[in-house]
Amino acid sequence: MSLRMSPYSSRRSRVWPALLVTGALAFTAACGGDDDGGSGGSADGGQTTIEFSWWGSDERHQLTQQAVDAFEAKNPGIKVEVQFSDWDSFYDTLTTQVASGDAPDVFTIEIRRLGEFARAGRLADAGSMVATEGLNSQLLTSGQVDGTQYAIPTGANTFALMANTKILADAGVELPDDSSWTWEDYHALAAQVSEATGEDVYGTQINFNDAYLRLFAAQRGEEFYEGTQIGISPETIADWFQTHLDLIGNGGSPDAALSTEVGATSVEQSLIATNTGAMGMWWSNQLGALTTGSGEDVQLLQVPKEEGATTNGMFLQPTMFWAISEQSDKQEAAAKLVDFLVNDPEAGAILGSDRGLPMNDAVLSEIRDELPAADQQSLAFIEEHADSLTAPTAYPNGAGDVPDMLQRYGEEVIFERMTPEQAAEEFLREANGVLS
Template identity: 65%
Template sequence: MFHRRERILPALMIAGALTLTAACGGGDNVGSDDGDGQVTLRFSWWGNDSRHELTQQAIDLFEEKNPDITVEPEFSDWDSYYDRLTTQMASGKSPDVFAVEIRRLGEFATRGTLADVGALVNTGDLNEEVLASGNVNGTQYAVPTGANTFAVTANLAVLEDAGVEPPDDATWTWDDYIELSAEITEATGAGVYGTQLSYNDAYLNIFAAQRGESVYTDDGLGVSAETVADWYRSHLGLIDAQASPDAATSTEIGSTGIETSLVATNQGALGMWWSNQLSAITAGSGEEIELLRMPKDPGAVSGGMFLQPTMFWTVSENSERKEAAGKLIDFLVNDPEAGAILGSDRGLPMNATVLAEIESTLPEPDRMSLEFINTLGDELSAPEPPPTGAGEIPPMLERYGEEVIFDRMSPQEAAEAFIAEASSTLG
């Protein structure tokens, strides 16, 4: 969903992608305790109940290994997370350790709210390409929790019910995607569809990258109005072909909720989701779900797919417990026991040693995600942090997309309005 580095990212399990030098430190004025030698850390993240339970298990193990550190968890759902976090920051009460997504990293880093974690965490065994995504203006402000890729998910049971074979994802095009989805809708009957709409900016960036464009540049927007208009036309094409639900039903379903997605509820064959969401989709559907490459036009300059940090761990610049905060993050990304607990919930581990140790114990969907990413290999690039304001782009894309599918704006009108609004937001 972001502009790309020229270097090509190798597969996760290739040792050449990693360095083995230690980069751990403490530094001065980074520790504080509660007066009795016991340090208390506030630790904040977003997610569902499953993520909270896994994270608490990891916290319990960390406290067992570090009896002088107590961790107070603070978690919420996605919708309220950033409102709460920014309020805490404004009042000077930021958590010591907290999660951020790549869209928000740049704005937090440039506001002086994040500490340099490069001096606090051993990053030597982490995939250097993905690690670099947490570096802003030469400072390592964030450590990836793991990595994933945006891909097509295919519910094999729905495909079988429709009498349709999974597509050849090495060769299929956007036209094939629409035609196949329409065929599935027709074959399965009312209430089951070939696919559903997605307004994720990762989808737009893949679509744009195939044309040699990028949604984001270092300081603003890099995608053209023509490309955005064509992207919106593809959404209309899905509805017109009855490959997806109509506008009203599509809006009701939404494009962000895994639990209510058509693939996860066995009401759809195909969808576009992050690879780390494969476990949730599999659990929801109770069926085998396969990951596929995104379609592309015959004349595409690249497949456009990328491997990015699922999210990041960061430390508050205002924390008086930076050394302990660094220990917690180091444990989460470098300890094999922590890796075994957390699995791929926040993306596949970026420490090759951890990944090698836990690979055989991973649930089947996680092993499938790893195999898929390794199969893609150097087809995947790594993103840089987008400019300030990027967190506002996904809801903006959806808002204008709904104007298009309800015929209140033409694709070209919506694209030009999006470009104008996004350009004034980013920077």
């Protein structure tokens, strides 16, 4: 995944709701065929053909194709036609396909869009077709909407702070004690690293990811969503925006221009991965890319806590989900592919932690010794903190537009075109107007 987990454009924000509504009118234009969902639709000599769509990097495409090849070898009666794209174009393409009744039989979806797709009748009941007994029950509930298992998590993930130990050592500072450090400690450490290493290396990289705001608010006892509205107070949101200004102000992070430029790049071009920054917040499955890019030891840390907070607000989240289209007339074959991807050790060994650590205990047990060092570190980190990592539930409709809003208003703040208080009020007005 790229640095900006949900870089939605303003164009996408306008196109998405219209396409989803249009799709409701086109729902009956789905790929009609067999009621049993078995071998209907495209078939050649008794072979069922299903379409499988995802987003991601070239590496993810290669790994997924290997998994598809393994699936086809075990299921010679099913042929999988793959469709993949980068993140920026994925949802535009998918929503167009849904609107025209031509959705892929299997596709990936993230939690920000899950509820919207499910409530619009776009997703099949995957829980009735895919074996879920061996899957992590806590994480599994994240794929439920109104009690129905519409999607199957691809794997486990958590949003954490990463530290490039070489840069910390070069700055003459020790790895922080993440069991007790505060946001003030984090800011001071970032400034110390920047000062000690020179103008081309920074203590940290700022981040407007909504996962960061979620855990920041949770430390104050506030939920990101309450029903169909933002549950975070304007004061907390303003304080969160202010933390970014503070890091720029004390030199702990790059200035606004460079921070925005770096924030638009991939994880491979981040400060940590290019050895120009000591710290940053990322999803745990990105540890491998950061380690590989930097060539150094990168450590996973708990995020800092606000003084007096009883929790650091960190949570366990599905990296994404496998979903089966309700429009598909080949749901039985589609479900076999999803079942293979989450329950077969061969698939687990191929995919590794690319879409999060496997959530099937038997699969994980079989492949864990073969996982790369970065994945083993991520697994140990999640297992160590499992008791305190809660899993989210499906978000309200419109939640997919919220990350872009936070990015836009965050940039208004760091370029000093808005105060944190103004940005918080405007963000809440816009977000609550979109959510339903």
